[in-house]
Amino acid sequence: MSCSSSSGSEEEDEGFDSYRKGGYHAVRVGDQFAGGRYIAQRKLGWGQFSTVWLAYDTRNSTYVALKIQKSAALFAEAALHEIDVLSSITEGDPSNSKCVVQLIDHFKHSGPNGQHHCMVLEFLGDSLLRLVRYRRYKGLPMNKVREICKCILIGLDYLHRELGIIHSDLKPENVLLLSTIDPAKDPVRSGQSPILERPEGSNVGFSSVVEKKLKRKARRAVAKISGRNSPLVGAVGVPKSDRNVDGIDVQCKIVDFGNACWADKPLAVEIQTRQYRAPEVILQTGYSFFVDMWSFACIAFELATGDMMFTPKPGQGFSEDEDHLALMMELLGKMPRKVVVSGAKSKDFFDRHGDLKRIRRLKFWPLDKFLTDKYNFSASDAREFSEFLLPLLDFSPEKRPTAQQCLEHPWLSG
Incomplete structure (x- = not known):
């Protein structure tokens, strides 16, 4: 699995060892x-394939996200x-809607570790994962969920119907708000001037990996001394209350x-x-656009x-894949026989009756x-939301609605 997003990863740092040829x-x-x-301003994040930087475009006087790929072949x-x-996506959407x-641009950059492909993308804000965390995993108000769903579906409809592209790694980290949750982190709204030359004696950026490790050790030590390891306790030991998202633009x-x-x-x-991950990917029955629709749901x-729908774990005598299939069936009912037998890996998980071989007792919870x-x-919110989600979670991929069909669903108009 490659995390190569323009948002970078949500983890702390990419590690010092990967800075080599x-x-x-x-x-x-x-x-x-x-x-x-382009002039580097600060690191936004990283992925297995690249680091991502906020950069200032001196030609257009705008901020951009600069993604710098590792150099190996x-x-x-x-x-x-x-x-x-990305070129196909951009050419087909001149109005950026x-x-x-x-x-915006791409070029090669030579450095001590080799030649790196660089992509210049529009600067966007925080990921949906950050937004979920900002809400302390309490879930967002339904009007905000609808707004976000509408944007994702417009994007998927464009990718699928107009371009024939499957995203194939849709998740909250890979959907970014147009702006940052905290205005101080937005280079425009915060009113800061761009950095146009390297600060004196600066090793800022590269050395930050080491600094972060030291800071993290210090934080852990402080947490041990004060006995505060609970993420639900604030700096002064006060339980954190719900955070309001009314003022946050969720486009x-x-x-x-x-x-x-x-x-x-x-x-x-x-x-x-x-x-x-969709069931057809686990069973290896072949896939199409409908894998993105499953991830969207x-x-x-x-x-x-505020919770993931499925968080499978391997257990005594069964694999993570099997647990995943069991969790799906507990929520969505038994898998149709046609689906069960059609995958290259079906026999690994199911017996000839269409039951899981190693997880026998399922607890159904619609x-x-x-x-x-x-x-x-x-009851009404649950019913309406389920009516929107369940067709997207059909075990038969071809029965799932398209993004275009979802955009016409009454739940979206609230």
């Missing part, structure tokens, strides 16, 4: 790219593929096309991040509840009841 390019604040056009090839996909990230865009493919040229057998559930019992949804 074939690996990341060491960037410092004030470094110039593309003959001085494998990563260069992946970058060329992503540039190809389709809720998908746009590619968003789909990002990270490092794993995307054209529907007629699927790249990999195993796609999607585990929790958002998982995201909608997570936005509304989605609407799950929403009322576990998440205190009102």
Whole structure:
């Protein structure tokens, strides 16, 4: 699984070891790219394939996201593929209205670790994962969930119907708000001036990896001394209350096309991040656009509840895949025989009666009841939301609605 998003990863840092031949390019604040056009401001994040920086575009006086790929041949090839996909997306959306990230520029940059492909993307805000965390995993108000769902569906409809592209790694990290949750982190709204040259004696950026490790150790030590390891306790020991999201603009865009493919040229057998993976991918029955629709339903559930819909774990005598299939069936009912027998891996998991071989006792909990019992949804909210989600979670992919059909669903208009 590659995390190569323009948002970068949500983890703390990318580790010092990958700054070597074939690996990341060491960037410092004030470094110039593309003959001085782009100037590095601060690191936004990282993925297995790249680091992502906020940069200032001196030609257009705007801020951009600069994605710098590792230099080894494998990563260069992946970058060329992503540039190809992003170019199609950008060319087909001249008005920039389709809720998908746009590619502004791309070039190569030579450094001590090799030649790195660089992509310049529009600067966007925080990921939906950050938004879910900001709400302390309490779930968002339904009007916000609807707004976000509408944006994602506009993006998917464009990718699927107009371009024939499967995203294949749709998850909350790969959908970014147009702006940052905290205005102070937005380079425009915060009113800060761009850094145009490297600060004196600056090793800022590269050395921050080491600094972060030291700070993290210090934080852990402090937490031990004060006996405060609970994430639900604030700095002064006060339980954190719900955070209001009324003022937050939740318009968003789909990002990270490092794993995307054209529907007629699927790249990999195993796609999607585990929790958002569709059953046809686990069973290896072949896949199409409908894998993205399954992931979309998982995201909608997570936005509304604060929890992932499926978090499989391996156990005594069964695999993570098997647990995943069991969790799906507990929520959605038994898998139809036609689906059960059709995959290259079906025999690994199911017996000839269509039952799981190693997980025998399933506890069924239908989605609407799950929403009322576990998440205190009102009966009507649970019913309406389930009616929207359940068709997307059909075990037969071809029965799932398209993004275009979802956009016409009454639940979206509230």
